[in-house]
Amino acid sequence: MKSSPFRYFGKKQIILTVIIFAAIFFGPVFSYAEKLTIDRFISPETCGDCHSTIYSQWQNSMHHLSHNDPLYVAVSRYMLSGLTDSEEIAESESCVKCHTPVGNITGYPEKTSDDRTKVPEIATKGIQCDYCHSATGADKIFNNGLILSPGHGQDDPGTKRGPFKDASSDYHESAFSAFHTEAKICGTCHNVSHVSFNTKLETTYDEWEKGPYNNTTDEKQKITCQGCHMYQRPGIPATASTPRPLNKGKAADDGPLRDHIFTHYFIGANTVVPTNFKSTEKRDMAIERLTNSANLALDTLKIKEGKLVIIVTNSGAGHYLPTGLTDVRQMWLEIVIKDEKKNIIYSTGKLDKDGYITKGAIIYNTVFGDGKGKPVLNISKAREILKDKRIPPKESVREEIVFQKKNIKQLTISVKLLYRSAPQELIDLVFGKGKDILPVITMEQIKTTIKISNVRLGFCMYL
Numbered sequence: 001m002k003s004s005p006f007r008y009f010g011k012k013q014i015i016l017t018v019i020i021f022a023a024i025f026f027g028p029v030f031s032y033a034e035k036l037t038i039d040r041f042i043s044p045e046t047c048g049d050c051h052s053t054i055y056s057q058w059q060n061s062m063h064h065l066s067h068n069d070p071l072y073v074a075v076s077r078y079m080l081s082g083l084t085d086s087e088e089i090a091e092s093e094s095c096v097k098c099h100t101p102v103g104n105i106t107g108y109p110e111k112t113s114d115d116r117t118k119v120p121e122i123a124t125k126g127i128q129c130d131y132c133h134s135a136t137g138a139d140k141i142f143n144n145g146l147i148l149s150p151g152h153g154q155d156d157p158g159t160k161r162g163p164f165k166d167a168s169s170d171y172h173e174s175a176f177s178a179f180h181t182e183a184k185i186c187g188t189c190h191n192v193s194h195v196s197f198n199t200k201l202e203t204t205y206d207e208w209e210k211g212p213y214n215n216t217t218d219e220k221q222k223i224t225c226q227g228c229h230m231y232q233r234p235g236i237p238a239t240a241s242t243p244r245p246l247n248k249g250k251a252a253d254d255g256p257l258r259d260h261i262f263t264h265y266f267i268g269a270n271t272v273v274p275t276n277f278k279s280t281e282k283r284d285m286a287i288e289r290l291t292n293s294a295n296l297a298l299d300t301l302k303i304k305e306g307k308l309v310i311i312v313t314n315s316g317a318g319h320y321l322p323t324g325l326t327d328v329r330q331m332w333l334e335i336v337i338k339d340e341k342k343n344i345i346y347s348t349g350k351l352d353k354d355g356y357i358t359k360g361a362i363i364y365n366t367v368f369g370d371g372k373g374k375p376v377l378n379i380s381k382a383r384e385i386l387k388d389k390r391i392p393p394k395e396s397v398r399e400e401i402v403f404q405k406k407n408i409k410q411l412t413i414s415v416k417l418l419y420r421s422a423p424q425e426l427i428d429l430v431f432g433k434g435k436d437i438l439p440v441i442t443m444e445q446i447k448t449t450i451k452i453s454n455v456r457l458g459f460c461m462y463l
């Protein structure tokens with residue numbers, strides 16, 4: 001018996017089915033054809049012609065450098081080498097979505113593996129003015145869900161969206177955008193999920209969203225990302241533990257004087273990359289931010305038992321400390337205790353001759369695993385979170401250390417909270433051993449001497 005595969009359907013149903021199938025299969029092709037063209041974006045230098053202060057703040061910021069950042073370039077190359085599993089490849093292919101967003105949205109580079117020399121010049125300028133100020137909202141607050149509505153190039157620049165209700169310029173239309181005043185505009189890139197395994201790789205926005213700077217009924221206590229990061233300028237770190245005064249000034253060179261202009265340095269904790277691009281100002285600002293992030297305190301109550309408690313408090317950051325790429329960042333405690341003869345009786349967190357942190361140190365970071373409990377350095381293989389030891393905003397952790405209690409008359413205790421952008425092991429792996437030594441920043445330190453006779457009666461006997 002001859003039969004048509006469509007024998008159960010009427011003609012109308014067949015046509016409908018074909019239309020639905022076509023929509024499903026060709027839908028993505030149609031939307032691809034609608035990709036924005038690169039000439040719709042205006043270079044940051046053009047914006048800088050009238051917004052010169054904001055331009056110079058943004059220049060050589062981590063946003064400006066996101067495509068050319070040497071560590072990013074090296075890490076993405078390392079990831080792409082030797083990948084076999086297609087799911088892992090999918091993740092490592094997606095980096096350009098945030099690091100080269102103007103290129104990605106206009107079709108080149110589509111993938112991290114595309115030839116970098118072919119990236120249009122404007123797209124090499126990272127996260128730039130016209131990208132952020134053409135955003136109208138976001139369809140998801142992770143993996144860059146920004147929705148854009150740019151103009152049509154130099155002659156028809158379109159509408160630039162921002163915090164003012166009364167901005168006016170002869171050059172471009174302006175519009176107030178509540179979205180630009182919210183943390184969500186930052187969160188859409190500052191929440192990173194693995195595209196295949198859904199592992200949460202970066203959660204800065206989530207940490208802030210469920211934290212005390214968002215969840216408070218007292219409006220004065222609320223601080224958005226912009227409230228800290230876009231108030232900072234040299235000498236004013238603008239963290240939660242330091243004042244965040246208004247920044248009076250002009251948004252445009254010939255614009256009106258305003259009570260507050262949001263700064264565009266976008267300083268986090270990176271002291272290395274701005275220095276590579278000769279911006280010592282931004283390096284110093286990152287140090288100012290880091291040194292106003294945390295507090296250290298000692299609890300010596302049980303010192304006679306040979307126990308010392310160190311309390312580390314996240315006093316300055318609006319998210320976990322550290323945050324962002326915390327499988328790579330290193331924040332750790334260096335503790336040295338000496339007796340009255342200067343003999344070291346306890347030591348942890350020192351660097352060895354290669355600059356690697358010695359085993360057993362107290363490190364605040366995250367460690368990803370391959371799904372079978374084995375730690376992985378390559379985030380494209382990250383299927384699980386094996387360790388997450390960080391400090392939530394306004395919270396403290398207590399670290400108890402135990403040292404040898406001999407006949408000691410006096411203790412000299414030195415505790416340092418240290419930070420560096422990456423393990424020296426990783427730098428050696430991607431750039432070659434000893435090629436680049438990362439600086440270590442002292443975020444906070446305590447040095448104190450405790451005379452045993454000054455402590456309680458019976459202390460010496462006990463010790």
Ligand code: HEC
Nearest residue numbers: 071072075076091092095098143144189190192323324325
């Ligand atoms: C959803 C957006 C997003 C995607 C996709 C993304 N990143 Fe990032 N990346 C960020 C953000 C945000 C930071 C800054 C976080 C911080 O400073 O801790 C960052 C920082 C980095 C850094 C640190 C650079 C430095 O100088 O310290 C490296 C390396 C990096 N990313 C590599 C990658 C690679 C490789 C991929 C692709 C597998 C990727 N990123 C995909 C948002 C993204």
Ligand code: HEC
Nearest residue numbers: 047051055058127128129132162163180181226251261262
């Ligand atoms: C990462 C996204 C981002 C980038 C890149 C960016 N801006 Fe902004 N800009 C913002 C946000 C967000 C605000 C408003 C902050 C608020 O209201 O909380 C803002 C505010 C402004 C304002 C209003 C005045 C002020 O500063 O308060 C102007 C003008 C402006 N930006 C111009 C620029 C120019 C020019 C560049 C490039 C040199 C640039 N922006 C790059 C996000 C960005």
Ligand code: HEC
Nearest residue numbers: 042047050129160162163164167169171174175251252255
């Ligand atoms: C010819 C000069 C000129 C150029 C070029 C220019 N702007 Fe402006 N822009 C202005 C002036 C003037 C204002 C109004 C400032 C004010 O009212 O304080 C303004 C305001 C803004 C605002 C605030 C909008 C609001 O409603 O909050 C943003 C954002 C902005 N510009 C972004 C950009 C971006 C992005 C570019 C480059 C694509 C750019 N501008 C290029 C002159 C210019």
Ligand code: HEC
Nearest residue numbers: 062066069072098099185186189225229266267268269270
């Ligand atoms: C289009 C995606 C995107 C948006 C939107 C975005 N960022 Fe970023 N941001 C990044 C990437 C990617 C990096 C890391 C660049 C690198 O290290 O190579 C970064 C870096 C930073 C850094 C520097 C981190 C460090 O280690 O020093 C800060 C601070 C920052 N962003 C704050 C913000 C704030 C505040 C907003 C919102 C006003 C915002 N970002 C919006 C993608 C984005």
Ligand code: HEC
Nearest residue numbers: 186190205208224225228239240268269293316317318324
């Ligand atoms: C209360 C002030 C405050 C708020 C609010 C805040 N931050 Fe931060 N941020 C800091 C401080 C202080 C640091 C430096 C210490 C550190 O690295 O965490 C920092 C560091 C960072 C870094 C660099 C982290 C690293 O070590 O690589 C990024 C990226 C960042 N912030 C993004 C954001 C984003 C996105 C938001 C909003 C969701 C936000 N911040 C809200 C104070 C704040």
